Amino acid sequence: MHPFHLAIIVILSALALLMVYPFVWLVFSSFKTAKDIVTLPVQLFPREWTLLSFQRVLATPDLLRAYVNSLGLSFVIVALVLVTSSLGGYVFARLRFPGREIIFLIILSTTMVPFITLLIPLYLMMQWFGLINSYLAIIIPSAISSFGIFLCRQFISVIPRDLYEAAKIDGCGDFAIYLSIILPLTKPVLSALAIFTFLSAFNAYLWPLVVLNEDRLFTLPIALTKLLSTYGVTNYDLIMPASLLACLPAVVVFLVFQRNFVQGIALSGLKG
């Protein structure tokens, strides 16, 4: 067993090193001087360690504003998705009303159509409603998640029915039960859902690109890509440190909630 174990560690370490390799460049390059970053051929270690690049990012209002925009938008979307998913999950798992199964199937069926097919028509609709260059155009399509409702329903349907029945007999209304019993018990799945939703909202590129075209509204991914083409020069000296800063929220969320990640993926994957 022991030589096997060692071999596994060696193989995993080598591959992990390959996985981290691009990030090593990102981190080291962020501490280089502007000239050092764009000088070819590149050199892994900075010729001169400096924090100047971060200063340059902080002095670029476009990037800072985009950072704030992205964070704010992501938090709003996460909040909405958590509320709608848990409520939807509860309703489909526990409550009785005509058409329950059919409506749930309809919601599931929407996941069969790729977003790219809806891209042009959704854009047209947003235009008709005058929502181009409005965050509503981003928030509305992501406020409710079929995946989230599905995930919560799966989770809530294994919560013992007795709890629900007992509260019912005590005279609790359906919504009171949702608030006092279901919501607290759904915390594990909601935290996993929150992470995935935050990441996908924070990282979204195509849809914000299509519906936003004013600089002041840009989200971080768009602002980053705009650095590629200003005056025909690629501003890698800004892109590198700004990218590193852009990774921070996601990486912090990931490291803090690592356990929920694994749980969430296992939950979503195996029940699919």
Added chain:
Amino acid sequence: MNTLFDAVAFARKGPLSKLNFARRDMTSRLGLAVGIGLLIYYLFVFFVPFAIAVWLSFQNWDFIVDPKFVGMRNYLRMFNDNYFWQAVRVTVTFSAIEITVAMIIGLILAFLLSRLRGFKQRFYLALFYLPVVVPSVVSVLLWRWLFISDGGAFNVLLTSVGLPAQPFLLSADQALYCIIVMVIWTFLGGIIVLFLAGINDIPEHLMEAAMLDGAGLLRQFWSIVLPLLRPVIVYQAVVSVIGTFQLFEQFVFLSGPGFSTRTLAVYTYQLGFKSLDLGYGAAVSMFIFVMLLVATVLQLRRYRDAIEY
């Protein structure tokens, strides 16, 4: 139908009519309200846009002159459009290679990780998973920089070990493979976590029994892990196909020369938002939908077979 009659007969029996009343009372107003609300929401963000996509695909529209009905012309045009077929080729080649390689590597790594416990397992998992959480645009811009052919990081690495420098994204032959490598790197962590969860679900006694019988790691992998993991593998394949067909920024910012890396998703975007050929763009996007639907149904059939295994 039968149960309805039963219920009526049941209710007529008199004293039990109260029970029937109670049953009707169980219709939850909250449930109904949420259900109807969701229906309305999906009508607007899904069914109406989908209907518009279908309708648009039979129109000719450039945003300026009113849409004009052209029947099947958009669909017929696809079959004579070399750019379209080029995009199909790129998309399918990309998906097939990316998914196959990523799943093989993911399987092996998940199996190796499953032999570790506790902190060690979590440590390596975290490293492999890191690229999944990083914003895709960050990864794309980073790799674009690493791929610079004239003195970029990858070429510095190659030449330092005595290999010839490569053109990477500047070469129509290499660009697509560069993107494949980049995308495998991005999503490998997710595949590993899913497969690892699947392997952890395999009863421990099966592995132990195999070990007692003298089965080595390879034998355990081949005879126990692989067959029992089949449903998870098929599931991952379905998800991967749907995912890879929709990748966008990877192909925009790591694009090779000409149309060597233009996928159907990018082509749809360009038709809709650059050449303002909305009808044709909608038709191409309907093609993507149908392709994915067929792929999903075919794979789900295998999924069922895999579960019955």
